[in-house]
Amino acid sequence: MSHTTKVSHRRPVRLASGAAPTAPPRARRRPTSQQWAAWAFLTPVTLYLVLFYAYPLYRNIDLSLRNYTVRSFVQGDAPFTGLANYRNVLHDPTFAPALLHTVVFTSVCLVFQYAIGLALAVFFNQRFRLSATLRALFLVPWLLPLIVSASTWSWMLNSDSGVVNSALHAVGIGPVNWLTAPGWSLASVIIANIWIGVPFNLVVLHSGLQSIPASLYEAAALDGANAWQRFRRITFPLLRPVSAITLLLGLVYTLKVFDIIWIMTKGGPADSSTTFATWSYQLGFGNMLPAFGPGAAVGNLLVVAALVFGLVYIRVQRKQGLS
Template sequence: MKQTIHPPDHPSAHVRNGAAIAAPPPAPARDRRRPASEQWAAWAFLAPVTLYLALFYAYPLYRNLDLSLRDYTVRSFVQGNAPFTGIENYRTVFDDPTFAPALLHTVLFTGVCLLFQYAIGLALAVFFTQHFRLSATLRALFLVPWLLPLIVSASTWSWMLNSDSGIVNAALHALGIGPVNWLTSPSWSLTSVIIANIWIGVPFNLVVLYSGLQSIPASLYEAAALDGANAWQRFWRITFPLLRPVSAITLLLGLIYTLKVFDIIWIMTKGGPADSSTTFATWSYQLGFGNLLPAFGPGAAVGNLLVVAALVFGLIYLKVQRKQALS
């Protein structure tokens, strides 16, 4: 008589040699939650950065915003009982006759400095990619303006551009050109501080752009040369497009730095004469600390305008980078 074997009722059982054998129970799902020790370790690593950002970024920004929204005097600044005025300090800044010239000077100073710093830095970076003899020594010498303290650089340029004893006017005299009042003429004061700031900022552009050039494969240039491309075509079709991400971050950092330049202008011209070289950075200092009766609120408002400008350009940079990544 043939024996009939019925399938087992348990779904996990299977039949082997006519006998039902129960399969082992499924392993419990692994708990994907991190152990408490790992969570505490992660917070321990984040704590120093969080504390640093809170103390040196968030709190100063909050205090500056609070200053711009209250009527602070020397007494109220110490006692901390300044009345809330809303946007009155911003209205005072916009209605001030210094606002329009300071805005124009800030735009000119930032735009011209960025243009020449980037152009000269890129030209030098391309020049040093030739790896000629003593190229490393010359690159190191070009870093000197960047490594010097700003007070030394600004004082040196003040001496060089002095109307009476400056070396620049001495050179112009040797060429038969009359002296120029670089620092004391309203027509030349802004040009003087722009020249000094360009000289200081070129090494930064040189270093960053030279590093970006090193990441471009040499095989691309060799293939373009075999196809008959000249030096300008190789630069415009290979170097410049592949250097675009590095150029973007270089210009952004240069923009943020140039917007807040204060040391050079203050040491060389103090924003004068007749506010001819006043920018938002020097104007903010003059309002808050340069008078016997300081205007802390309007000074903080001008500083916040610089913060907003830097933030806007930073957001534009992030948007452009995101669009390039998606394309």
């Protein structure tokens, strides 16, 4: 008895003209130990940014787009109002003075903090005796809690018992109402904030000076360049990257200064020292009937301002890198 074996012949798959046969799908690669380690290091940072930056920013934006009251803030049923809070803020009589005070406060503080910090950094770069000790003492204003620094300046600038008016009286100058006169309140908080911010500029700029080769100064001295010419032609140009990041960080910090102003003047008298930071707090928490939405809107304006300056800094750095 013969057994015949049937062999099945599959017809070849016809492909369109010019089409190549598709390759079988590749098996997924399993993550390597280095990839797992990278994710392990990245996860805490991502969670931190999401929990403490992204989510609060989202809540603040949502707060500025709704009509929140104390009841709706607890129950969460605030109606959506769109950009109404921003329109109310822009048409508020306090907006223009607060904007002017914020610009003046930020600009004057940045200029004097950077100028004094740079001068001290160049001075301490001489590496004389007790240089490290004196430089450490200059860090005290930066290390003190802000409430201590602001309270100290409030006592020093007190109209009746302040040490500043006592010194002025000793040289024949009458007392100045530093904290209670509309013409002096903003200047008082500016002076206090400059004193607090100078050490930060000193530390960062001094570290930048350490990276400049000493051979450049020696060559310039052999060519007959004086101290001012060495600073203008060597120190200042080579310090530009460090100066840029110092000014950017100082700008972001100064825009959101609240503690110093609130402790010393509370934005007064008659809103003469009110900035966006103190105004946002007053709207949200400084009244019996808090306006959470407008307060959040003012805070978001500060965030946008800091973001714009940050993007400008990145763009400038990118152009310098390409050139």
